Amino acid sequence: MSVVSARGLTKVYDSTAVPVHALRGIDLDIAPGSFVSIVGPSGSGKSTLLNLIGCLDHPTSGSLTVVGEDVTVLGREARARFRGDHIGFVFQDFNLIPVLSAFENVEYPLRLLRGGATGERRRQVQEILDAVGLGEIGGKRPTELSGGQKQRVAVARALVTGPQLVLADEPTANLDRDTALLVLELMKKMRDEFGTTFLFSTHDPRVVHEAEQIFTIEDGLLRSGGGAS
Amino acid sequence: MMALLAIAARNLLRYQRRTVLTASLITLGVLAVLLFVSVAGSFRGMMIGQITDAMLGHLQIHHRGYVESTENMPLHLNLGPDQVQALTARLTTMPEVEAVSARIKFGAMLSNFTETTSIRLTAMDPEQELATVPLLGGRVQGTDPRQLARGEILLPDVLARGLKINPKDTVVLVATNRDGSVNGQTFLVAGFVEGLSGPGGRDGYLHLADARELLRLEQAEITEIAVRLKRPEHTDRVVGQLRLALGAGKQGQGAGQGQGPGAGAGVGSGPAGAGAGSGATPDGKPAPLEVHTWDQLSPFSTIAKMIDLLTLFVQIMLVSIVLISVMNVMMMAVYERVREIGTLAAIGVRPRSILLLFLLEGLLLGVIGAVAGVLLSYGVVGVLDLADLTFSFGRQEGLLLTPVLDAATVAMVGLAVVLVSALASLQPSIKASRLDPISALRHV
Numbered sequence: 001m002s003v004v005s006a007r008g009l010t011k012v013y014d015s016t017a018v019p020v021h022a023l024r025g026i027d028l029d030i031a032p033g034s035f036v037s038i039v040g041p042s043g044s045g046k047s048t049l050l051n052l053i054g055c056l057d058h059p060t061s062g063s064l065t066v067v068g069e070d071v072t073v074l075g076r077e078a079r080a081r082f083r084g085d086h087i088g089f090v091f092q093d094f095n096l097i098p099v100l101s102a103f104e105n106v107e108y109p110l111r112l113l114r115g116g117a118t119g120e121r122r123r124q125v126q127e128i129l130d131a132v133g134l135g136e137i138g139g140k141r142p143t144e145l146s147g148g149q150k151q152r153v154a155v156a157r158a159l160v161t162g163p164q165l166v167l168a169d170e171p172t173a174n175l176d177r178d179t180a181l182l183v184l185e186l187m188k189k190m191r192d193e194f195g196t197t198f199l200f201s202t203h204d205p206r207v208v209h210e211a212e213q214i215f216t217i218e219d220g221l222l223r224s225g226g227g228a229s
Numbered sequence: 230m231m232a233l234l235a236i237a238a239r240n241l242l243r244y245q246r247r248t249v250l251t252a253s254l255i256t257l258g259v260l261a262v263l264l265f266v267s268v269a270g271s272f273r274g275m276m277i278g279q280i281t282d283a284m285l286g287h288l289q290i291h292h293r294g295y296v297e298s299t300e301n302m303p304l305h306l307n308l309g310p311d312q313v314q315a316l317t318a319r320l321t322t323m324p325e326v327e328a329v330s331a332r333i334k335f336g337a338m339l340s341n342f343t344e345t346t347s348i349r350l351t352a353m354d355p356e357q358e359l360a361t362v363p364l365l366g367g368r369v370q371g372t373d374p375r376q377l378a379r380g381e382i383l384l385p386d387v388l389a390r391g392l393k394i395n396p397k398d399t400v401v402l403v404a405t406n407r408d409g410s411v412n413g414q415t416f417l418v419a420g421f422v423e424g425l426s427g428p429g430g431r432d433g434y435l436h437l438a439d440a441r442e443l444l445r446l447e448q449a450e451i452t453e454i455a456v457r458l459k460r461p462e463h464t465d466r467v468v469g470q471l472r473l474a475l476g477a478g479k480q481g482q483g484a485g486q487g488q489g490p491g492a493g494a495g496v497g498s499g500p501a502g503a504g505a506g507s508g509a510t511p512d513g514k515p516a517p518l519e520v521h522t523w524d525q526l527s528p529f530s531t532i533a534k535m536i537d538l539l540t541l542f543v544q545i546m547l548v549s550i551v552l553i554s555v556m557n558v559m560m561m562a563v564y565e566r567v568r569e570i571g572t573l574a575a576i577g578v579r580p581r582s583i584l585l586l587f588l589l590e591g592l593l594l595g596v597i598g599a600v601a602g603v604l605l606s607y608g609v610v611g612v613l614d615l616a617d618l619t620f621s622f623g624r625q626e627g628l629l630l631t632p633v634l635d636a637a638t639v640a641m642v643g644l645a646v647v648l649v650s651a652l653a654s655l656q657p658s659i660k661a662s663r664l665d666p667i668s669a670l671r672h673v
Contacts, residue, residue, distance in 0.1 A: 056575060056666050077579055084577020091670065095572040099243040109576045111232045157576075 088158030259602025352440030371420025571669025595650020
């Protein structure tokens with residue numbers, strides 16, 4: 001069973017004078033545990049597709065199933081709960097909370113979404129920080145970390161709640177090539193370790209070949225997909 | 230919930246200076262309100278105590294219409310011996326009543342054999358009077374008012390100074406009797422009474438039996454009965470009971486009936502509730518008695534109401550301070566953390582949790598300010614109590630300021646601050662919870 005399955009997915013932004021057709025009928029299937037990239041130029045619809053799969057937005061039409069659930073029928077609260085239960089996010093700008101340490105940033109979603117005993121929670125956070133190679137610097141604040149380290153913390157934060165799917169919108173856009181490759185390697189390693197499906201968007205040809213499956217999107221249409229590198 | 234509370238507390242520490250400034254503002258507001266309430270309450274309580282304990286008693290019973298004509302001190306609106314006896318019997322059986330004092334109020338001419346002036350007089354039984362208005366003793370110079378004997382008089386100090394009257398001097402009182410004739414009698418000046426604001430504050434005092442002799446009252450009639458209660462806060466309850474029992478309705482209805490002493494319904498003869506509010510006895514005749522509380526008899530009640538009004542204004546100011554400062558801080562917090570809110574929403578924190586998170590931050594700010602304000606207020610009030618501050622009221626000097634913070638006021642102010650903080654945080658919190666995650670994540 002696919003972790004993501006879309007059929008005839010469209011998204012039209014009609015808040016402007018001229019409606020913008022961001023997605024014009026996308027069909028795709030993503031298998032569990034895969035490492036997938038969505039590639040395309042700026043404005044092609046990559047982020048829109050990720051937002052729909054991430055339940056941050058509603059499609060205009062078409063069907064979309066994520067982790068076996070039809071997410072098009074979910075309301076605002078239900079979508080939030082669904083995201084907390086099944087999806088992790090990694091952002092281009094890391095979106096770490098500057099006044100919290102790396103450890104606390106990773107702990108934040110656990111405290112808010114899962115609760116639980118402090119000791120167990122801290123053990124989980126330390127485990128995931130060790131897994132991304134930051135076990136020794138959990139006490140540092142984001143301003144004291146390099147770009148690569150920040151994105152590692154962001155990956156740890158995305159994984160700490162145990163999601164089946166991690167969505168990363170341009171996760172390497174703010175990193176140099178070597179660091180970008182290291183982050184992608186880490187994500188792949190995490191996929192191997194936790195069995196999590198990773199879906200990331202990029203328009204950077206330097207890193208696209210790291211994906212095992214590539215969907216190319218242009219003008220809201222899927223031009224190609226399924227090709228493993 | 231506890232996780233949200235812990236995170237809210239942590240978030241407040243992010244912007245320490247802002248949190249400290251806002252909490253300090255709330256603290257100062259709470260301090261100002263509680264100090265004002267306690268000091269004004271002390272002043273108010275002191276003044277009320279002076280008026281009730283040195284002059285009026287907590288309530289008074291008169292013949293209907295007497296209070297309206299009190300400036301003339303009419304003698305035809307006296308209470309008869311049967312009424313007095315029945316009233317006294319009823320009052321002394323009421324558990325709330327501590328003491329009662331029967332009085333005759335009248336006007337007379339006072340002469341020191343060289344000059345003559347008018348004087349207002351209160352005739353009383355010294356034991357009863359001192360039990361009812363115990364602070365009267367503090368107003369009297371030259372003698373113990375309990376020892377006031379027949380043939381002795383206590384003169385208002387201002388009047389005595391004006392006429393150059395000294396203790397042990399002999400003076401003459403000439404009074405007009407009820408039938409229009411006049412009668413005179415000599416008195417020995419036993420001492421002087423310090424004046425007090427309000428009705429009866431410039432009265433001289435003499436023995437009840439002397440007044441009856443001077444006024445040629447053949448029966449043991451009186452003008453009023455002053456009542457002292459064990460707990461002043463029971464005044465309204467006791468007045469209500471008395472009005473029901475006496476068939477005396479709300480005050481201010483109907484003019485004086487001009488009935489002679491002893492006329493009217495018997496005390497407590499009607500069933501409970503009969504005549505209440507209508508001022509009528511069960512047999513339909515106008516009730517002959519009226520019950521007045523101290524505040525209906527004293528102009529100071531207006532000052533007391535002004536103090537209450539000022540207290541209300543100060544409390545409104547506090548509410549405004551808390552509302553504006555907390556709302557300002559929370560609005561800033563939301564605007565500064567738009568991306569963070571977007572991130573929280575994206576990772577699955579539900580809108581209601583985001584709302585609660587910001588609401589708790591505002592609430593905590595209010596709680597911190599309120600707790601600090603209350604603690605500081607207790608400290609300052611304690612220092613004021615230790616400082617033995619005195620003040621003057623009218624001609625009275627050296628009144629000791631004893632501010633007290635009662636738990637109910639503290640709880641009310643604290644609760645108001647916390648509720649207003651929550652209210653002030655509500656709009657920013659709702660705004661935060663309704664932010665679109667995609668737009669919030671793009672916010673720069």
